[in-house]
Amino acid sequence: MQNPTASPFSSPLAPTWLRPPEGDLNRLDGNVWSSTASRTPDGELLLGGVRASELLERFGSPLYVVDEADMRTRAEGAAAAFAEAFRAIGAEVELHYASKAFLSIDIARWMAEAGLGLDVASGGELEVALAAGIEPARIGLHGNNKSRAEIRRAVEAGLGSIIVDSLQEIERIGEVAAELGRVQPVMIRLNAGIHASTHSYLATSHEDQKFGLTFDVARTAAARIRELDSLELLGLHSHIGSSIYEAAGFGAAAEKLMRFRAELLEGGPVPEVNLGGGFGIAYLPSDDAPTLDALARGIAGEVARVCEETGSDMPRITFEPGRAIAGPAGTTLYTVGTTKDVSVPLEGGGAARRRYVAVDGGMSDNIRPALYGSNYCARLANRVSEAAPQLVRVVGKHCESGDIVVHDDYLPEDVAPDDLLAVPATGAYCWSMASHYNYLDRPAVVAVRDGSARTLVRRITIDDLLAADTAWTPEENS
Numbered sequence: 001m002q003n004p005t006a007s008p009f010s011s012p013l014a015p016t017w018l019r020p021p022e023g024d025l026n027r028l029d030g031n032v033w034s035s036t037a038s039r040t041p042d043g044e045l046l047l048g049g050v051r052a053s054e055l056l057e058r059f060g061s062p063l064y065v066v067d068e069a070d071m072r073t074r075a076e077g078a079a080a081a082f083a084e085a086f087r088a089i090g091a092e093v094e095l096h097y098a099s100k101a102f103l104s105i106d107i108a109r110w111m112a113e114a115g116l117g118l119d120v121a122s123g124g125e126l127e128v129a130l131a132a133g134i135e136p137a138r139i140g141l142h143g144n145n146k147s148r149a150e151i152r153r154a155v156e157a158g159l160g161s162i163i164v165d166s167l168q169e170i171e172r173i174g175e176v177a178a179e180l181g182r183v184q185p186v187m188i189r190l191n192a193g194i195h196a197s198t199h200s201y202l203a204t205s206h207e208d209q210k211f212g213l214t215f216d217v218a219r220t221a222a223a224r225i226r227e228l229d230s231l232e233l234l235g236l237h238s239h240i241g242s243s244i245y246e247a248a249g250f251g252a253a254a255e256k257l258m259r260f261r262a263e264l265l266e267g268g269p270v271p272e273v274n275l276g277g278g279f280g281i282a283y284l285p286s287d288d289a290p291t292l293d294a295l296a297r298g299i300a301g302e303v304a305r306v307c308e309e310t311g312s313d314m315p316r317i318t319f320e321p322g323r324a325i326a327g328p329a330g331t332t333l334y335t336v337g338t339t340k341d342v343s344v345p346l347e348g349g350g351a352a353r354r355r356y357v358a359v360d361g362g363m364s365d366n367i368r369p370a371l372y373g374s375n376y377c378a379r380l381a382n383r384v385s386e387a388a389p390q391l392v393r394v395v396g397k398h399c400e401s402g403d404i405v406v407h408d409d410y411l412p413e414d415v416a417p418d419d420l421l422a423v424p425a426t427g428a429y430c431w432s433m434a435s436h437y438n439y440l441d442r443p444a445v446v447a448v449r450d451g452s453a454r455t456l457v458r459r460i461t462i463d464d465l466l467a468a469d470t471a472w473t474p475e476e477n478s
């Protein structure tokens with residue numbers, strides 16, 4: 001897929017989705033940058049009022065920068081959008097931030113201050129939530145293979161819901177709750193059979209994947225939960241997948257869950273329906289992500305319609321957005337180390353130049369391009385440049401060729417070693433999926449706000465990693 005003619009600077013190697021390089025390559029296109037991103041009069045990138053160069057000098061490079069005001073505002077905005085749409089149909093609604101997207105103690109507190117509960121998917125995420133002082137009743141625990149220890153911790157802490165994902169787990173939670181003399185509210189995770197339009201690794205509601213129970217199995221699950229004195233059937237859950245840009249799948253899942261709920265209501269109360277997260281965001285200036293207001297209104301319409309058709313009472317509705325809140329608030333800053341031009345043979349003959357710009361991080365701080373083929377964009381962060389556009393591939397410093405940060409973008413051709421690059425929309429699933437591949441540091445997470453910056457999570461360095469190596473003897477090595 002080539003797009004050779006769009007601009008004098010267009011590269012024949014550019015994919016069709018990449019906008020031709022017209023206009024100003026220094027511009028921070030609105031929908032992919034966090035809301036406080038701007039440039040200083042001398043051209044430097046400012047995030048939360050702090051210069052990119054100052055951030056890297058103080059906290060090291062690469063660096064994850066979270067725009068605190070942006071993330072808080074997105075959380076409040078999401079809560080308001082869903083509240084309004086569901087108020088219109090007479091339903092109560094609550095948002096649980098999907099903490100797998102990006103979690104630290106402070107981030108959990110920001111979410112609570114914005115009125116959101118928390119979705120956690122492991123004992124580790126649960127510990128962070130509890131350390132942040134999140135009210136346990138507003139935490140839901142997920143996972144297709146929760147350990148007994150995780151279940152015990154959740155029941156002891158008094159979590160508002162545990163979302164069950166197998167019949168075996170019902171017995172486990174039932175036993176633990178009985179031992180502790182508790183009645184644990186649980187929800188049944190359904191596989192509603194929706195083929196969400198997203199990367200196959202991110203779709204969670206088709207037949208051949210590990211999450212959820214089919215409606216048939218869920219009938220058995222509901223009956224068993226109702227049998228056990230130590231469990232309470234709080235409701236039904238569905239999460240059709242992640243990074244979804246089309247509204248239809250969410251509405252279809254809502255309809256199926258609401259119809260199934262109507263059936264289960266014959267056997268007793270089903271007070272809550274949790275419709276998960278999965279709302280896509282813009283990663284590229286050309287991406288068009290649906291607004292949460294529009295999505296919320298569409299889903300609310302389905303819920304109201306099925307309630308009316310089936311004569312059911314209105315359940316409490318929960319959603320679990322992660323990416324839509326954290327993604328746009330994050331920017332990763334890198335330092336350029338080397339550049340290299342390669343000549344790529346073209347199908348019809350001849351060759352075109354691609355410039356590789358190597359930065360000081362890579363697949364260890366953002367695995368998404370390598371794992372899902374995700375596309376990002378990049379901008380110069382330490383200065384502006386009027387140099388001609390050059391198609392680049394931003395790569396990291398790891399020892400494999402799939403170590404790509406930005407597959408394709410145009411940058412000014414004078415980008416050189418020691419320049420700083422910023423990659424926007426990295427707030428979700430970047431730090432949280434980071435690794436120490438090649439013993440690289442895990443970059444620090446810094447929050448910026450109103451001209452000041454503070455560390456949320458410090459850089460995890462080779463010293464930390466060596467300290468975990470039982471054969472390391474600091475004396476001998478010093």
Ligand code: LLP
Binds near residue numbers: 098119142242276
């Ligand atoms: N609820 C449940 C049960 C989930 O499993 C997830 C995401 C969410 C909510 C939040 O989805 P969101 O609103 O953030 O799309 N690592 C992948 C994403 C995996 C998502 C896993 N579950 C990525 O980098 O795109």
